[in-house]
Amino acid sequence: MGSSNTQELVGPDFKNGVSIQSFGSDNKILGHIDGQAAILIRDKNKFFAVGAKCTHYGAPLSDGILVHNTLRCPWHHARFDIQTGDAVKAPALNPIPTWETSLQGDKVFVTKLRESSRPSLQLTSQDHFVIVGSGAAGHACAEMLRHLQFTGKITILSADTDLPYDRPNLSKDYLAGNAPEEWMPLRSQEYFLENNIQIQLNARVKKMDTKSKTLELEDGHKVSYTKCLLATGGTAVKIEIGGIDLPHVHFLRSFVDCKKLVKDLDKEKNVVIIGAGFIGLEAAAAMKARGMNVTIVAPSQYPLEHAVGVDVGKFLKAHHEKHGIRFRLGSGSSAKKISKDKVFLRDGSTVSADLV
Numbered sequence: 190m191g192s193s194n195t196q197e198l199v200g201p202d203f204k205n206g207v208s209i210q211s212f213g214s215d216n217k218i219l220g221h222i223d224g225q226a227a228i229l230i231r232d233k234n235k236f237f238a239v240g241a242k243c244t245h246y247g248a249p250l251s252d253g254i255l256v257h258n259t260l261r262c263p264w265h266h267a268r269f270d271i272q273t274g275d276a277v278k279a280p281a282l283n284p285i286p287t288w289e290t291s292l293q294g295d296k297v298f299v300t301k302l303r304e305s306s307r308p309s310l311q312l313t314s315q316d317h318f319v320i321v322g323s324g325a326a327g328h329a330c331a332e333m334l335r336h337l338q339f340t341g342k343i344t345i346l347s348a349d350t351d352l353p354y355d356r357p358n359l360s361k362d363y364l365a366g367n368a369p370e371e372w373m374p375l376r377s378q379e380y381f382l383e384n385n386i387q388i389q390l391n392a393r394v395k396k397m398d399t400k401s402k403t404l405e406l407e408d409g410h411k412v413s414y415t416k417c418l419l420a421t422g423g424t425a426v427k428i429e430i431g432g433i434d435l436p437h438v439h440f441l442r443s444f445v446d447c448k449k450l451v452k453d454l455d456k457e458k459n460v461v462i463i464g465a466g467f468i469g470l471e472a473a474a475a476m477k478a479r480g481m482n483v484t485i486v487a488p489s490q491y492p493l494e495h496a497v498g499v500d501v502g503k504f505l506k507a508h509h510e511k512h513g514i515r516f517r518l519g520s521g522s523s524a525k526k527i528s529k530d531k532v533f534l535r536d537g538s539t540v541s542a543d544l545v
Contacts, residue, residue, distance in 0.1 A: 201221075225240065227241050228241045240274065244276065249263070267279065328345070353375045393406060459481075465485050470509065489519075
């Protein structure tokens with residue numbers, strides 16, 4: 190998934206060796222080996238060589254942070270084990286390559302590509318591992334179980350209508366029209382078949398009986414398990430105000446939601462976004478890129494103020510305003526009612542809205 194970003198080969202050829210004195214305060218050196226961009230990492234008196242590009246969206250891991258034995262992506266905080274290259278935290282799914290290193294005198298040499306090794310898991314082939322939810326956590330769990338050589342049955346129960354997809358892109362590139370639909374799935378149908386991972390779509394769990402280890406679905410079917418992970422994620426908050434069910438009002442949570450929203454987007458339409466959090470700001474930028482007139486409405490003084498503080502909130506507001514996005518913020522700017530062409534605020538004012 191994601192784009193096909195390439196990274197130019199810069200820095201030293203690690204096969205020729207790198208002086209120990211070359212390491213800076215971040216204990217990382219960007220270079221290359223055998224035509225691949227790589228990072229040489231110093232962890233106390235040990236040296237590790239790993240791939241330089243995150244397998245999620247191709248972010249430069251040389252800008253990442255080294256914490257204990259993991260290298261964290263600077264963009265979306267995926268984590269990779271520097272010893273094995275394994276992706277140990279979403280959103281990355283695939284590992285990064287690792288190479289063997291050799292210390293000779295005061296130089297570190299990167300030698301050959303390391304073969305991946307997989308630890309064993311304390312489950313048996315008789316276990317049935319059921320995962321409720323097909324978002325980032327549920328999907329990553331299924332992949333990790335197979336990665337750790339679990340040979341039992343895996344079932345994902347998903348209330349969604351689509352195979353696991355890149356949900357963050359719903360408010361980013363896909364909404365902006367820069368990402369084609371084929372980028373959205375995390376894996377193909379063939380992947381799940383090849384790895385014997387069963388996915389039941391439109392399968393909403395109604396009840397869980399932990400004594401009998403049984404899940405009851407809304408359609409009446411029951412699914413038994415020996416191990417179960419609840420990874421249902423969150424839902425879009427549906428505020429209780431007049432007009433919330435009008436046809437031009439959208440909620441953004443699923444791929445289906447986003448496709449409906451995209452069909453309703455036309456240039457020069459007046460869009461009101463209720464909420465100045467991460468998704469609200471991302472959606473605003475995406476719809477502005479499509480030529481919409483965007484206004485963000487929220488009761489906070491600054492966007493994301495509760496999460497990042499006033500200073501960053503001011504910066505984000507100014508950055509969005511620079512690109513033509515308008516804000517109505519403050520205690521009087523809560524949405525009170527929606528009509529077919531306006532959003533009424535609690536201070537008595539209105540904002541033109543062809544789409545909310």
